[in-house]
Amino acid sequence: xxxxxxxxxxxxxxxxxxxxxxxxxxxxxxxxxxxxxxxxxxxxxxxxxxxxxxxxxxxxxxxxxxxxxxxxxxxxxxxxxxxxxxxxxxxxxxxxxxxxxxxxxxxxxxxxxxxxxxxxxxxxxxxxxxxxxxx
Amino acid sequence: xxxxxxxxxxxxxxxxxxxxxxxxxxxxxxxxxxxxxxxxxxxxxxxxxxxxxxxxxxxxxxxxxxxxxxxxxxxxxxxxxxxxxxxxxxxxxxxxxxxxxxxxxxxxxxxxxxxxxxxxxxxxxxxxxxxxxxx
Numbered sequence: 001x002x003x004x005x006x007x008x009x010x011x012x013x014x015x016x017x018x019x020x021x022x023x024x025x026x027x028x029x030x031x032x033x034x035x036x037x038x039x040x041x042x043x044x045x046x047x048x049x050x051x052x053x054x055x056x057x058x059x060x061x062x063x064x065x066x067x068x069x070x071x072x073x074x075x076x077x078x079x080x081x082x083x084x085x086x087x088x089x090x091x092x093x094x095x096x097x098x099x100x101x102x103x104x105x106x107x108x109x110x111x112x113x114x115x116x117x118x119x120x121x122x123x124x125x126x127x128x129x130x131x132x133x134x135x
Numbered sequence: 136x137x138x139x140x141x142x143x144x145x146x147x148x149x150x151x152x153x154x155x156x157x158x159x160x161x162x163x164x165x166x167x168x169x170x171x172x173x174x175x176x177x178x179x180x181x182x183x184x185x186x187x188x189x190x191x192x193x194x195x196x197x198x199x200x201x202x203x204x205x206x207x208x209x210x211x212x213x214x215x216x217x218x219x220x221x222x223x224x225x226x227x228x229x230x231x232x233x234x235x236x237x238x239x240x241x242x243x244x245x246x247x248x249x250x251x252x253x254x255x256x257x258x259x260x261x262x263x264x265x266x267x268x269x270x
Contacts, residue, residue, distance in 0.1 A: 029221045036247040112171040
C-alpha cells in the first residue's frame with residue numbers, strides 16, 4: 001500500500017464536510033481572498049474515501065502530491081491519478097475524486113475564480129460507481 | 136545541504152528567462168487559460184539562484200515543496216522559507232525569491248488573476264542584498 005508519507009503540507013483536521021464517503025483531512029493553505037480570487041487547500045483521502053459528485057462554478061485545479069487516487073467526470077471512465085499529476089476541472093463539469101481502495105491520496109486543490117462560487121454538491125458516489133475502475 | 140530530492144513535479148527545462156541570477160528550472164503545470172485565469176508553474180532554484188526584483192499585477196501564491204529559500208519584499212528583511220511554507224504576494228508588491236546559499240529550493244508558483252498581467256520585472260538582486268539575511 002502506498003501512503004502519504006511524503007506529504008509536504010500539514011494534513012490538517014478531520015474534514016467534517018458531509019459530502020464525503022469515508023475519512024478525509026483538510027488543511028487550508030489560502031482562504032477566500034479578494035486579491036487572489038482563489039482558495040487553496042490540502043486534502044488527504046484515506047483509502048476508499050471519495051467525495052460526492054460535484055462541480056465548481058469557477059473551476060478547480062488538482063495537484064496530486066502523494067499516493068494514488070481516482071478522478072471521474074460524469075459520463076467518462078474513472079481515471080487513475082498519482083503523484084505529480086495535474087487535473088484540470090473546467091467550470092460546471094460534474095465529477096468526483098478520492099483515494100483508491102488500496103492507497104491514500106493527497107492533493108492540493110486550487111479553486112479558481114472563487115467569486116463565481118466554490119462548489120455545488122450532488123449525490124454520493126455509489127460503491128458500484130466507485131468500483132467501476134478498469135485498469 | 137538540503138536538496139530537492141523529494142520534489143514531486145517534474146523539474147522541467149532550464150529556465151531561460153533573463154531575469155534570474157544563477158541557474159533555475161521551470162516546468163509549467165497550467166498555462167494561461169481563460170477558464171481558470173491562473174498560471175501554475177513548478178520552479179527549482181539551484182543554490183545561490185534568485186530572480187530579479189519584480190511584481191505581479193494579479194498577485195502570486197508560492198507553495199514551497201522542497202529545500203530552503205529566501206523571500207524578500209522591498210523595504211523588509213529577507214524571510215527564510217522552507218518546505219510546507221505558503222507565501223502570499225499581493226498585487227504590485229515588489230519582491231524577489233530564490234534559493235539560499237547552501238540549499239536548492241523548489242516552489243509551485245500560482246499566478247492569480249492572470250488576465251491582469253503576470254509579471255513586471257525590475258533590477259537584479261545584488262550580492263549585497265542577497266547576502267543580507269540575518270538569522
